[in-house]
Amino acid sequence: MPLNKGKRFVERDRTWHPVAYTPGYKTAVARSPSQALVSLQAPTVSELSGPDFQHLRMGPHDNDLLLNYREGNGQDGLPVGERIIMFGRVTDQFGKPVPHTLVEMWQANAGGRYRHKKDQYLAPLDPNFGGVGRCLTDEEGWYRFRTVKPGPYPWPNGINTWRPAHIHVSVMGPSISTRLVTQMYFEGDPLIPICPIVRTLNDPEAVQTMVGRLDMAHSRPMDCLAYRFDIVTRGELQTYFENV
Amino acid sequence: MKQPNSTPTTDLMLRETASQTAGPYVHIGLALSIAGLPPRKEEIWNRMATSEADGQLIEVVGTVIDGNGDLVRDTFIEAWQADANGEYQCDYDLERPFNSFGRTATTVESGGEWSLTTVKPGIVKAANGKPMAPHINLAVFARGINMQLNTRMYFEDEAEVNVACPIFNAVESEARRRTLLARREEGEGGKVRYRFDIRLRGEGETVFFDF
Numbered sequence: 001m002p003l004n005k006g007k008r009f010v011e012r013d014r015t016w017h018p019v020a021y022t023p024g025y026k027t028a029v030a031r032s033p034s035q036a037l038v039s040l041q042a043p044t045v046s047e048l049s050g051p052d053f054q055h056l057r058m059g060p061h062d063n064d065l066l067l068n069y070r071e072g073n074g075q076d077g078l079p080v081g082e083r084i085i086m087f088g089r090v091t092d093q094f095g096k097p098v099p100h101t102l103v104e105m106w107q108a109n110a111g112g113r114y115r116h117k118k119d120q121y122l123a124p125l126d127p128n129f130g131g132v133g134r135c136l137t138d139e140e141g142w143y144r145f146r147t148v149k150p151g152p153y154p155w156p157n158g159i160n161t162w163r164p165a166h167i168h169v170s171v172m173g174p175s176i177s178t179r180l181v182t183q184m185y186f187e188g189d190p191l192i193p194i195c196p197i198v199r200t201l202n203d204p205e206a207v208q209t210m211v212g213r214l215d216m217a218h219s220r221p222m223d224c225l226a227y228r229f230d231i232v233t234r235g236e237l238q239t240y241f242e243n244v
Numbered sequence: 245m246k247q248p249n250s251t252p253t254t255d256l257m258l259r260e261t262a263s264q265t266a267g268p269y270v271h272i273g274l275a276l277s278i279a280g281l282p283p284r285k286e287e288i289w290n291r292m293a294t295s296e297a298d299g300q301l302i303e304v305v306g307t308v309i310d311g312n313g314d315l316v317r318d319t320f321i322e323a324w325q326a327d328a329n330g331e332y333q334c335d336y337d338l339e340r341p342f343n344s345f346g347r348t349a350t351t352v353e354s355g356g357e358w359s360l361t362t363v364k365p366g367i368v369k370a371a372n373g374k375p376m377a378p379h380i381n382l383a384v385f386a387r388g389i390n391m392q393l394n395t396r397m398y399f400e401d402e403a404e405v406n407v408a409c410p411i412f413n414a415v416e417s418e419a420r421r422r423t424l425l426a427r428r429e430e431g432e433g434g435k436v437r438y439r440f441d442i443r444l445r446g447e448g449e450t451v452f453f454d455f
Binding site: 027031044095106130180182183 | 257270280
């Protein structure tokens with residue numbers, strides 16, 4: 001993004017987002033600051049600028065998880081699982097598209113197992129599935145991935161805690177102020193309301209901003225279903241009447 | 245139809261998509277080499293500068309420590325800094341000798357230490373035109389962190405400019421300001437290295453910003 005020194009962003013509503021200390025999610029207890037955040041009354045170019053990834057050289061299947069793992073591994077099969085398109089639009093809070101911004105995602109396979117050396121869950125790895133994707137939004141803010149729907153998985157929080165099926169999503173936006181990492185959940189999943197990580201949010205409406213919707217119109221007959229997940233980043237404003 | 249001016253302003257604007265923790269496996273998505281995945285054509289990683297870059301080549305290292313004093317070995321960190329002339333290089337391009345953006349991580353294998361190879365940033369002007377002391381903006385993501393924690397790393401050997409920096413001084417407590425200072429130390433082969441440990445909670449807790 002060209003550096004526009006006149007811009008600023010709508011203040012983050014930190015009661016809408018999860019607060020840091022959320023004891024129901026146990027790891028947050030020792031990893032949340034006890035002191036108040038220090039607010040920058042006048043954000044500077046350090047916060048208002050950010051990287052533009054239009055010159056990052058990507059591979060042809062970086063956004064296609066059905067094909068992108070086998071290349072490096074001499075595999076030629078397809079992954080097991082529910083074939084889906086995950087797509088949506090990145091806009092800011094005023095509905096303005098966020099074009100050419102980097103959207104990254106990662107996920108477990110259809111059985112809920114991550115291809116990460118630390119994941120020891122007994123559900124097996126899929127030899128044809130890596131679980132990582134990235135793309136830039138187009139001129140109008142649209143992005144898309146092709147993948148399999150991830151499975152839920154257990155994790156050591158409560159005695160019997162399971163994550164809902166989810167895809168981790170990372171968006172840069174026009175500056176480091178708009179940087180956002182979230183998770184997309186799947187419409188109708190009964191694990192959503194009982195998940196301690198989802199419940200780090202206080203407002204049920206805020207939870208809805210993380211739910212991907214089944215979109216039959218954008219699915220491909222006899223091929224794959226589609227889930228739509230629109231992402232909203234902080235609204236971009238111009239500054240008026242400053243430094244006079 | 246709604247009466248004009250009867251709608252609360254919050255309804256006139258979309259709400260930001262809510263944040264969630266990056267979780268324990270953030271590395272498979274954003275730091276592939278750490279997770280043991282094959283690299284893609286180009287990866288965004290921790291070499292922000294090559295020896296061809298203008299300015300003083302430095303190494304920045306650190307750990308992340310939780311509220312019990314234990315190392316956090318699954319952190320993912322993003323860095324954003326000006327070049328040696330105090331300019332942000334927004335076009336990320338790995339063919340250039342310097343990029344303002346970089347990523348790093350702590351792992352069990354690294355002994356819980358993250359590192360960046362970069363140049364010492366120059367002085368950047370704040371909104372009011374006042375110079376800000378050289379700093380690197382860092383965002384910390386990890387399991388247990390519901391929304392990234394933003395901090396700034398300043399250099400302890402820039403004492404004079406640090407004292408005059410409007411953002412450094414936005415921190416009311418003098419004791420807390422010191423949590424933003426990286427210590428200079430001798431790196432391998434005489435390289436200049438700065439150490440910046442981030443304490444998430446409790447004694448010596450690092451200052452985190454909202455902006």
